[in-house]
Amino acid sequence: MNARTNESWLEDLRTTGPVRDAALDDLHAIVSKGLPYALSRWLSPDDPLFTPLVEEVSQETLLRVLDQLDTFEGRSMFTTWVHKIAIRIALTELRRKRWQDSSLDELVDNEENPAPERLMADPQAGPETSTERADMLTRIRRILDEELTEKQRQALVLLGLQDLPMEEAARIMKTNRNALYKLLHDARLRLKRRLAAEDLNAQEVLSAFESR
C-alpha cells in the first residue's frame, strides 16, 4: 500500500470509480489494522466479539469518513483523523454493550442497587471518623444541597456513583455528552466559588476529610 498525502487521500476519496474504490480498500485495511491496538484494553482479541466488532466498526467508520470528509481540516495526518472517528464509534459501542444488560429502570430507580457498600458508609457512623471530618462533611453536604440543581445532582449520581459512561448518562438525562460536560462544569464552578466565598479551598476540605 503506497502512502498517500492528506491531499491525495481527499482527492482519491472524492473521485469516482476504481481510484476511489482502491482508496476505500486501503482505508479499510488501515482502520482494521489500527483498531485492535485500541480495543485490546477493552476486549481480549480472543473474545468471539472482537473480530466482528473490528469489521463492523471499520465499515461504519468508512461511511462516516465519507460523510464528514469536508470537515477534515488537515491539522493531523488524515489517517489519524480516521482512527479518531473509528475509536469514537468503537468505544461508544463498547460502553453501550457494557450497560445494555443492566435494566435501565432498575439502574435509575433503585438507588441502592449499584453502589458498593463501602461507598455508602455513613459519615457519622464509624468510631474512627474524626469530629473534624464529620463536621466538614456536614458543611459540604449543606453547601451541595444549596448550590446544586436537581439535574446536576442526578448527573453526579449517574456518573460518579453508578459509573455510567457519559453517553449513557446523557441518554438517560435526555441530553448529550457535550451538554452534560457543561452541566458538570457549571456545578464544579459554583462549588468552587461557594467554597471561596466561605474562605475554604479544596485542599483544606480534603485534608479535613483525611483526618480520621
Added chain:
Amino acid sequence: MTQPQNDTNQLPDELIENLIRSLEHTEDKECTCDEVYAVVDQYAEAEFRGEDVQRLMPLIKQHMELCHNCCEEYEALLDILEKNDPA
C-alpha cells in the same frame, strides 16, 4: 419511570471527596468534549512526537484530567499511533 431521589444526603462520602478533588482542576474556562474531539488527533500526534502538550494545548490537557471518557479515547488513539509505528 419514577425519578431517582437525588437528595444530597444520599451522595456517599467518596463521591463528595472526588467532587471536591475535581475542583482543584476546575477552571473558569474549560473546553467541552466536542472541542476536545475536534483536536484530539492533533493533540495525540503532538504527544507522540514528544512535544510539550501541556504547554501547547493546556486546555485540552486540563479537560483530560477531568473527563474520563475523552481521556480513554485519547489514550486509545495514542495506542494506535505508537503500535502502528514501524520504528
